[in-house]
Amino acid sequence: MKAQINPGLCQGHGRCYDLAPGLFGDDDEGYGRVLSDGAVPPEAERDARLAVLNCPEHAVELLEEG
Amino acid sequence: MAVDDRFTQETPETGEDEILGTRSEIITGPVADWATDFSHLEPEWSADPYLIQDDLRQRCPIARTERFGGAWLPTRYEDVAAIAYDTDRFSSRSIILSNFRPPRELAPIGGSPPISSDPPFHHDARKLLLPAFTKKVVARCEPATRAFCHSLIDSFEGRDVVDAAHDYAQHIPIRVIADMLGFPPEDGPQFREFVEDLLEGINLPPDERIERVSRLFDYLLAQVHDHLDQPRDDLTTYLIDAELYGRKLDPSVVTGAMALLLIAGIDTSWSAIGASLWHLAKTPGDRDRLVAEPWLLPTAIEEFLRVYAPVTMARLVKQDMHWHGVDMKAEDWILLSFPAANRDPAQFDRAAEVVIDREVNRHAAFGLGIHRCVGSHLARMELRVALEVWLDRIPAFTLDDPGAVTWSAGQIRGPRALPLRIG
Numbered sequence: 267m268k269a270q271i272n273p274g275l276c277q278g279h280g281r282c283y284d285l286a287p288g289l290f291g292d293d294d295e296g297y298g299r300v301l302s303d304g305a306v307p308p309e310a311e312r313d314a315r316l317a318v319l320n321c322p323e324h325a326v327e328l329l330e331e332g
Numbered sequence: 333m334a335v336d337d338r339f340t341q342e343t344p345e346t347g348e349d350e351i352l353g354t355r356s357e358i359i360t361g362p363v364a365d366w367a368t369d370f371s372h373l374e375p376e377w378s379a380d381p382y383l384i385q386d387d388l389r390q391r392c393p394i395a396r397t398e399r400f401g402g403a404w405l406p407t408r409y410e411d412v413a414a415i416a417y418d419t420d421r422f423s424s425r426s427i428i429l430s431n432f433r434p435p436r437e438l439a440p441i442g443g444s445p446p447i448s449s450d451p452p453f454h455h456d457a458r459k460l461l462l463p464a465f466t467k468k469v470v471a472r473c474e475p476a477t478r479a480f481c482h483s484l485i486d487s488f489e490g491r492d493v494v495d496a497a498h499d500y501a502q503h504i505p506i507r508v509i510a511d512m513l514g515f516p517p518e519d520g521p522q523f524r525e526f527v528e529d530l531l532e533g534i535n536l537p538p539d540e541r542i543e544r545v546s547r548l549f550d551y552l553l554a555q556v557h558d559h560l561d562q563p564r565d566d567l568t569t570y571l572i573d574a575e576l577y578g579r580k581l582d583p584s585v586v587t588g589a590m591a592l593l594l595i596a597g598i599d600t601s602w603s604a605i606g607a608s609l610w611h612l613a614k615t616p617g618d619r620d621r622l623v624a625e626p627w628l629l630p631t632a633i634e635e636f637l638r639v640y641a642p643v644t645m646a647r648l649v650k651q652d653m654h655w656h657g658v659d660m661k662a663e664d665w666i667l668l669s670f671p672a673a674n675r676d677p678a679q680f681d682r683a684a685e686v687v688i689d690r691e692v693n694r695h696a697a698f699g700l701g702i703h704r705c706v707g708s709h710l711a712r713m714e715l716r717v718a719l720e721v722w723l724d725r726i727p728a729f730t731l732d733d734p735g736a737v738t739w740s741a742g743q744i745r746g747p748r749a750l751p752l753r754i755g
Contacts, residue, residue, distance in 0.1 A: 277700075277701060280708070280709055283467070284467075284630070292467060292468070294462075296465065296709065319694065322696055322704075
């Protein structure tokens with residue numbers, strides 16, 4: 267599973283880096299960014315899903331890898 | 333270095349804008365029908381806006397009023413979101429709904445950028461402020477905020493009843509924003525008046541309103557001069573020195589942004605802290621649970637933000653159009669109620685209930701789209717620290733007299749008198 271942020275939608279609410287700080291961080295203006303390569307380890311999946319479900323802008327996505 | 337003479341000329345810009353804009357007749361008094369005659373400035377709305385909004389959402393989801401020269405009130409999440417995202421058709425030129433529409437030429441900058449700005453200027457003005465309000469930067473204010481909260485509670489020593497709105501919630505954002513802007517902490521009581529003047533004096537006669545607004549700008553200009561004489565590491569000096577398009581900011585942009593930070597930073601957080609304490613005082617189950625399970629607080633805070641969202645914004649319709657079933661006219665106001673959106677059952681399960689462990693909470697308390705509250709990380713820090721310190725120091729408290737609780741009028745909603753029994 268891979269996390270990604272759509273920069274066209276992100277407005278810097280910061281819900282993703284509040285809820286899943288191991289996966290997401292912020293840039294110098296507070297916009298969310300995916301840390302490292304975005305790969306979501308199994309133990310972080312719950313936090314990753316919460317980040318998706320709490321983003322007011324629907325900017326966070328999880329891609330299931332086949 | 334050349335002397336900075338941007339701030340030495342007379343600055344009558346506020347007054348001039350007032351003269352050039354459009355005034356509408358001031359209509360007050362009891363509302364006949366909320367679907368056709370709403371007013372967020374009447375006591376019935378202050379007492380309980382949610383009853384009104386829930387009713388409208390069912391029978392007239394985009395309500396109308398002829399007051400304020402004409403305005404619309406959408407109460408569905410879907411409509412509120414659509415307007416927040418549609419900056420082509422809805423302008424932020426004035427975000428406080430009143431009887432005065434500033435001149436159209438004020439767009440895209442507006443009187444208090446970037447909240448009053450439209451694209452493309454908005455993005456550039458916002459970029460100036462964003463770095464000062466990231467989660468990491470505002471975290472630096474946390475130790476001082478925490479110490480200040482403790483000092484407020486220390487001052488309650490020996491009292492059985494305190495006013496949590498007046499004696500606690502109010503002071504926290506005032507101190508934090510004064511520190512950030514580099515204003516003297518003893519000026520706090522004045523800020524309180526500025527906020528009242530701008531946000532609650534909507535239906536005052538024009539002359540009085542202009543007089544009150546100029547008091548704020550006179551104060552800000554005095555602070556600018558103080559910072560020009562003695563630059564320091566704060567937001568005021570930052571704005572004085574900031575550059576946009578290769579040159580320093582117009583003086584009206586500097587003082588407009590300062591006004592925005594001062595006004596927008598105070599009433600809002602004060603309201604959120606107060607409303608949260610009000611809820612906990614009357615809901616012992618939630619209060620005891622948060623004392624026992626403090627790790628739940630961040631989740632609970634998001635729920636307080638959803639259900640007691642303090643901020644309603646305004647927009648102006650840019651041109652005549654048929655929109656989601658109603659005929660909007662150019663210059664109609666939109667009362668953009670994030671609180672109403674946050675209680676839409678189509679968007680939230682158990683929308684009217686306060687569920688402090690609600691895990692999925694895509695609320696719009698800080699707005700949606702390009703105008704997301706620039707101070708949201710600061711507000712969340714203030715709210716969390718204020719509640720952590722309170723619950724740690726005063727784990728048992730109740731409403732002293734539910735009938736004595738009063739709520740603010742206008743677009744920012746929160747308790748203004750909140751007597752709590754703490755001993």
